[in-house]
Amino acid sequence: MTEASSRFQVALTFDAEHPDRAHEAGVTERILDGLGAASVPAAFFLQGRWVESQPAVTRRIADDGHLLGNHSHHHARMTLLSKAGLRTDVRKAERAIVEATGVDPRPWFRCPFGAGWTSRRVLDGLAAAGYRDVHWDVDSKDWAGYSARGLERRVVRMTLEAGDGAIVLMHGWPPPTAIAVPGIVRRLRDAGATFVRLDELPAFASTAA
Ligand SMILES: [Zn+2]
Numbered sequence: 001m002t003e004a005s006s007r008f009q010v011a012l013t014f015d016a017e018h019p020d021r022a023h024e025a026g027v028t029e030r031i032l033d034g035l036g037a038a039s040v041p042a043a044f045f046l047q048g049r050w051v052e053s054q055p056a057v058t059r060r061i062a063d064d065g066h067l068l069g070n071h072s073h074h075h076a077r078m079t080l081l082s083k084a085g086l087r088t089d090v091r092k093a094e095r096a097i098v099e100a101t102g103v104d105p106r107p108w109f110r111c112p113f114g115a116g117w118t119s120r121r122v123l124d125g126l127a128a129a130g131y132r133d134v135h136w137d138v139d140s141k142d143w144a145g146y147s148a149r150g151l152e153r154r155v156v157r158m159t160l161e162a163g164d165g166a167i168v169l170m171h172g173w174p175p176p177t178a179i180a181v182p183g184i185v186r187r188l189r190d191a192g193a194t195f196v197r198l199d200e201l202p203a204f205a206s207t208a209a
Contacts (some may be wrong), residue, residue: 006192008164016172017047023173028047030178042066045110048073055100062101069108073101077149078116086125121181124160136169137162148179156187
């Protein structure tokens with residue numbers, strides 16, 4: 001491979017939400033520390049209820065220059081909601097995000113659990129509310145109990161396989177994620193990666209408001 005062709009773009013994304021299990025505090029802040037130290041911009045999809053409980057961390061995410069997206073309010077499967085229910089839930093999260101940061105998260109949305117990302121009904125409901133769903137190419141499964149080293153190896157391997165424009169899904173609360181981020185960034189940069197915000201990827205550039 002020539003040097004030019006070995007260069008590729010990667011967009012890291014983090015879903016910030018209340019996990020359905022006990023978790024330690026401060027992980028999101030440590031992820032932000034790691035991203036900041038490496039000057040890596042990312043996207044954070046914010047659950048409204050999480051934002052309401054973590055307004056200061058939410059503000060820091062915005063202040064650090066990351067892209068804010070909407071990850072619903074109650075983290076229900078969008079496929080289970082009525083048209084009106086989907087709209088109410090999405091707007092509720094939007095209001096929480098705007099209240100905490102002054103930033104309008106539109107048009108960026110990520111369906112909880114990815115449920116609905118291929119559903120015309122869900123996508124039409126999101127579009128009517130001003131959103132488009134952002135899925136992923138690399139599912140880190142960082143919640144699944146990997147060690148930090150194991151997670152680092154997994155994400156690096158899968159991102160190299162996904163290639164240019166890879167969108168990587170991680171979460172804001174698993175402790176191994178905060179430990180693994182600096183190594184993931186270092187190894188992928190060594191392999192030719194440039195980290196960009198989601199809205200800088202050519203596939204999404206026309207979407208940005
Ligand atoms: Zn989620």
